[in-house]
Amino acid sequence: MPQVPQATIRKFMELMTMLPYMDVADHYLELEIQPSTYPMSYVGEQLDVGYFESQRELYNDDFTAPCALRLTFGEGSYGTEFIYDTKTTNSEDQDGYFHLSGGQPREVLEPFISKCQQLLYFGIAEGLDFRYEFYHDSGGHPPVDWEEHFQRQWLASYNVWAAARKMKDIYLDCGWNVNTSDRSGFRSDEFIERRATYWTKVVQPLLDIEERT
Structure with a gap:
């Protein structure tokens, strides 16, 4: 060295x-x-x-x-x-x-920052969700050449992702603006509370199903 x-x-x-x-x-x-x-x-x-x-x-x-x-x-x-x-x-x-x-840091990171700002990637209870391209482009259909058991597993995971994606509405309702990086109008405390409630009532049951599939 x-x-x-x-x-x-x-x-x-x-x-x-x-x-x-x-x-x-x-x-x-x-x-x-x-x-x-x-x-x-x-x-x-x-x-x-x-x-x-x-x-x-x-x-x-x-x-x-x-x-x-x-x-x-x-x-x-x-x-x-x-x-x-x-x-x-x-x-x-x-x-x-x-x-x-x-490249300059802003230039290199801009594509990632833009996806977060537009809520293609966003925070869920388990961390950042990066699966937008993978599931969105699938149309909700698993690969046709997979065995039935693996297709069921894929669909269970897709259902979790689709339910989590609906939290985008909570972001927007709480003041998130996808057209700017200014977060002064974003009510983060309200968002965290509403996200936790939604996760417990809607997403967690689907996660339990996914684990059993």
Whole structure:
């Protein structure tokens, strides 16, 4: 592993003092922030040098550049790896990420932010729901070439998703505006209370059916 110059370390320290952190060290796989994508943890007394070294390792057994900081990791070969590079890297290494064109954070995250703003993705009791494209495009019909048992399981999961999707109306009733990022008119306390009631009365019974299917 290449030695990290002191100047780069100082830049990292400055950068890391400005980044928001989530307490995910003990349960990081429970906080999915994009499909199959989870935040890195850089805080916690249990983290040692070996941990930080392992988080710099890429899938091809290479390592991130000394000027780069990994912000997220994907589950297995899925998900999105967000890497914050503190300087421009002109490398021809096609096995790493250096050949990819970078972008400003707002530009890179805009598609995800837009889907959340438009309530294609939104928070449910179990976390963020990213299944819109998967189920919406299905028309409510399971794959025709699946066995009957798996089709029943698919339909049970679809029913849970369809019921959860109706919480979009609660968002809108509580003042969520899909055309702006301004949330000053959103009545979050009312929303949380109504969402909890709806989840208990409508979604949870369908989840129970799904578990038995």
